[in-house]
Amino acid sequence: MSPNQKSVTGWELSHLDALEAESVHIFREVAATFERPVLLFSGGKDSVVMLHLAAKAFWPAPLPFPVLHVDTGHNFDEVIAYRDETVARLGLRLLVGSVQDDIDAGAVTEETGPRASRNRLQTHTLLRSIREGGFDAVFGGARRDEEKARAKERVFSFRDEYGQWDPRNQRPELWNLYNGRHRRGEHIRVFPLSNWTELDIWNYVAAEEIALPPLYYAHRREVVQRDGMLLAHTGFLRLLDGEQPYEATVRFRTVGDATCTGCVESTAANADDVVLEVAATRVTERGATRADDRISEAGMEDRKREGYF
Numbered sequence: 001m002s003p004n005q006k007s008v009t010g011w012e013l014s015h016l017d018a019l020e021a022e023s024v025h026i027f028r029e030v031a032a033t034f035e036r037p038v039l040l041f042s043g044g045k046d047s048v049v050m051l052h053l054a055a056k057a058f059w060p061a062p063l064p065f066p067v068l069h070v071d072t073g074h075n076f077d078e079v080i081a082y083r084d085e086t087v088a089r090l091g092l093r094l095l096v097g098s099v100q101d102d103i104d105a106g107a108v109t110e111e112t113g114p115r116a117s118r119n120r121l122q123t124h125t126l127l128r129s130i131r132e133g134g135f136d137a138v139f140g141g142a143r144r145d146e147e148k149a150r151a152k153e154r155v156f157s158f159r160d161e162y163g164q165w166d167p168r169n170q171r172p173e174l175w176n177l178y179n180g181r182h183r184r185g186e187h188i189r190v191f192p193l194s195n196w197t198e199l200d201i202w203n204y205v206a207a208e209e210i211a212l213p214p215l216y217y218a219h220r221r222e223v224v225q226r227d228g229m230l231l232a233h234t235g236f237l238r239l240l241d242g243e244q245p246y247e248a249t250v251r252f253r254t255v256g257d258a259t260c261t262g263c264v265e266s267t268a269a270n271a272d273d274v275v276l277e278v279a280a281t282r283v284t285e286r287g288a289t290r291a292d293d294r295i296s297e298a299g300m301e302d303r304k305r306e307g308y309f
Contacts, residue, residue, distance in 0.1 A: 016204055020053060022176070023192040026155060027057035027139075030190055031064055033180045034137040037190075038095070038130075041067035043079040043086070044255040045212055046141030049201055050192055052210055054139070055090065066093040068133070070126050072118040072257045073100045074236040079255055082213040097129035114238040119257040127163040130187060137180065137188050145197045146284055155194050161185035198253075198285055199278050206271035215252045217274070218266045223248050229262035253278075253285035 013021065030037050039054060041047045054063055069083060087094045099121045102108045107128075108121045130138060144151045152167045156178045159165055171179045180188050193201070205212065215221075222233040222245045231237055233245040236258045250263040251274070268274045 016200065016207060019196055019200060020056070020204070022195065023050075023053045024057040025176075026178070026190065026192040027054050029178055030137050030139070030180070031058070033178075034188070036133065036135045037065040037137040037139065038133060038135045039063070039065060039067045039139040040141065041069055041083065041086075041092075041094075042255070043069075043083040043213055044141070045201060045205065045216060046143065046193060048086075048210060048212055049196075049204060050139060050141045051086070051090075052208065053192060062091060066095050066133075068095045068097060068129055068138075070097045070122045070129065071099060072122060073098065074118055074234075074258045076213070076215055076232070076234070076255065076258055078213045078215045082211075095129065095133065097125045099125045101125075102128065114240050116238075117257055117260045119260050122257075123163075130163065135187060136182065137190055139190050139192060141193055142191050143193050143196050143198070143201075153189075153191055153194065155191055156180055157189040157191065158182065159187050159189055163187070165189075199275065202271060202275045202278050206275055209271075212271075213255065215255065215263075218249050218251045218269050220247055221250050221263070222246065223250060223263065230264065231260075231262055232258060234258045 039047075039051065041051055051067070058064060067087070083094075086092070099108070099118050102121065102125050103110050108124050110121070111117060129135075142150050142153065144153065149167075152170075154170045154173050155176075156171065156173065157165060158170060161183075173179075182188060196204075204210070223230045224233050224237065224239065224243050224245050226240065226243065230248065230250060233239075239245070248265055249267060251266040251268055252261065252263045255261060266277060268277045
């Protein structure tokens with residue numbers, strides 16, 4: 001943990017300590033209030049930090065709820081390997097909601113064409129997994145600095161019986177008092193990292209020495225230049241006419257479906273290097289490296305209204 005700072009009046013929490021304390025309080029509040037919480041865990045940096053905080057909140061007891069991965073089937077190998085290793089190391093109960101299962105069942109239709117992605121199909125799979133698990137609270141790793149629609153979220157985000165989000169139908173959270181009341185079939189999305197920034201996440205990763213999937217650090221990878229982004233050349237990415245893959249030293253700022261998650265050229269090989277890099281950037285990680293967020297100005301808000309993360 002980062003060191004406390006001494007003031008003339010006594011001990012004061014550092015910025016990271018205050019963020020950690022708030023998140024731990026949120027986890028404990030949910031555990032005391034709801035019957036069937038679940039934590040969304042993809043192996044991405046935000047979900048890793050969220051899991052780390054949850055483990056601290058209940059240590060030395062195990063997590064009192066399972067973790068859920070909504071699996072598009074188009075994952076980076078490094079992320080799946082990290083997910084499985086973490087689940088085994090911490091003794092977690094992992095649930096997997098498969099987009100492929102919904103495609104096979106005819107519940108959703110897969111996009112076609114060279115820019116096709118399964119990212120939007122996750123919404124149906126997420127809502128199905130919540131319904132089948134009977135979950136009344138779902139922890140997500142979204143932060144308010146990521147994107148305009150997410151900046152509208154409360155820590156406790158009410159979702160109706162269809163899993164839909166209405167930004168006008170959210171509850172006040174004065175003095176950090178959270179209202180989790182809901183009827184059967186409704187649920188609450190809970191965001192313990194709401195007040196964190198990307199820089200906070202990386203400072204915390206460095207301070208706590210949290211292991212992340214290796215693709216968050218600089219490595220050589222075959223990439224493709226498309227629409228002002230660098231996309232990893234994987235078996236899931238169909239090349240457009242004239243596109244030529246080439247090798248570059250890159251890292252990922254955020255991780256999602258491999259067909260729409262971009263990377264950036266970087267030499268940052270460890271968390272301290274990334275802290276310096278993030279401190280100097282003026283573009284959010286989703287704005288710079290997520291092709292699925294570029295559909296329209298209100299693209300993310302539209303998807304959240306449908307039930308997306």
